[in-house]
Amino acid sequence: MTDFFNDISPLAYAPDSTDLAFRHYNPDEVIMGKRMEEHLRFAVAYWHSFAWPGGDPFGAETFQRPWFGNTMDLARLKADVAFEMFNLLNVPYFCWHDADIRPEGDSFAESLNNFKEIIDYLGEKMDASGTKLLWGTANLFSHRRFMSGAATNPDPEIFAWSAATVKNCMDATHKLGGENYVLWGGREGYETLLNTDLKRERQQAGRFLQMAVEYKHKIGFKGAILVEPKPQEPSKHQYDFDVATVYGFLKEFGLEDEVQMNIEQGHAILAGHSFEHELALASSLGIFGSIDMNRNDYQSGWDTDQFPNNVPEVALAYYEVLKAGGFTTGGTNFDAKLRRQSLDPIDLIASHAGAMDVCARGFKAAVAMLEDGTLEAMRAERYAGWDSTQGKALLESDFASIAAELEAGDVNPQPRSGRQEILENIVNRFV
Structure with a gap:
């Protein structure tokens, strides 16, 4: 045990409590024949909760976590704290990028050795706790080598580095029993057309995704391959702009039956859509997979990744999830981070607890709307x-x-x- 979450007890469902507790999320409540936990399939994002230092474009890090640093001992401490938090919240899943969980080495081989060692450590903690992996993914955007993209990079050596990284992350996800593997093209786009060959980069991206699908089948990974759309930021224009754009891409490269969508609320808004629009479109195209639940600050106009707090928005999102048949391998990943001024350990717990309650309220409202049937009856009458x-x-x-x-x-x-x-x-x- 660490002492990071000292004096914080595991949260319980206590609807009338004024202390830190769940007032709406009851994992054991049976709804539509399944426990609420099985419907919502909550996951904690390793990167925002344990790797993000609290910086923004105008200020340095504000968080001072005892596990920050580039050593294996600190990576293990980070994992210890993470699993303590999973236990306090009783979440069934978590998600990671490779760079979130292991220190960067001086070479590919050293980074890979660090990665494999920490994967074994995470596996031991998963076995002891019962916490599962919703999905793994590779960070192909933070390091300076990815400044011009990963799969779409003009340098073949960066493409090769990226392919080898995804291969090892898929191996690790498979080893840990992960239920999905996600590809997010954080810098798969361009800053200016003056130095960009759009056709070439599109072909590279298509072949890269084909390789990922081929490798999935080679290793016998039974989970879903998910692509996460985002229109911009950090790139001026990203090739995975929205669900419709990605679907056209999948059709072009013969992958529409192999790849599904991981759809984020904040990214949908940046693309000029609503969250429910992107969910409904993915469902109608047969490529709905999983969601990243967060929100943006509508005054800021950029991807602030805040925890959800708007029940009506969340209800409309889960209404579309339910209409799509609910989650299979997917779930509700909190791709959300604390505000820079929320410094204390209890802020990490309270933010997730509040978000889980908002999702529970929204989900139950969505179930009630679906069971009532008025909306669907009026839709059917219209057509x-x-x-x-x-x-x-x-x-x-x-x-x-x-x-x-x-x-x-x-x-x-x-x-x-x-x-x-x-x-x-x-x-x-x-x-």
Whole structure:
């Protein structure tokens, strides 16, 4: 045991408590035939909770954690603290990048040895605690070598380094029983077209993802390969802009049946969409996989990765998750970080506890909306004409036949109300 979380007890479900507790998240509550824990599948992000030092574009780090440093002993201490936090929160999963969990070496081989050693250590802690790995991924964006991308880099040596890194991260994820593997192209994009070959970089990115899928099958990894869209930041333009863009990319390289989406609320907003839009689109395309739950500060206009606190937004997101059939290998990863002024250990616990409560409230509202059925009934009524004989025949017809039929008749169709305000009022009954 470490002394980082001294005097903080494991959180319990205590809806009337005024102390640090869960007021809405009851992991054992059975909803729609499953425990709430099995529906929501919460995960803690290793990078934001234990690796991020609290800096921003205008200020240096504000956190002073006892495990900060580049040694194996400190990496093990970080893991000890992490699993203590998982226990306090009773979360079933966590997620990592390779650079979050191991110190950087002076060579690829040294970094890999450090990585393999800490993976074994994490495996021991997972066995002892029962905490599982939702997904692993590779950090191909922080080090200066990735300033011009990883898979899309103009230097073949960086492509090779990146491919070898992903291979080893996939091995580690498989070894730890991870349920997914995520690829996020943090710098797979460009700053200026003056020095960018878009066609070449797209081909490199496509082949890289094909290699990842090929390796998944080679090692017998049964989890999902997930791609996480983001439109910009840190790059001016990133190739995985949003769900629609990524789907076109997957179709181009024959991967639409092999790869699913890990969709983040903050990234959806940066792309000019709502979270529920991206979820609904991924579901309709058959590529919905998992979510990163966070929010942005709508005044800042950039990716602030704050913990969720808006129940109506979360309810609409989980409504789409439920309509998609719920999570299979995916889950709710808190890709969220403390504010720079939240310095204390209890802030880490309280932020996650509050987010878990917000998600529980939103999820239960989504379940109630779905079980009520009014929204879906009104949606079905709006499109009922397409289920008629005439509507079905229309899509099998052609312009000339349609025009001839209309010209021979006396038809003057009128618009019908979309009832948006009524629908919004219905949602407000539940949230």
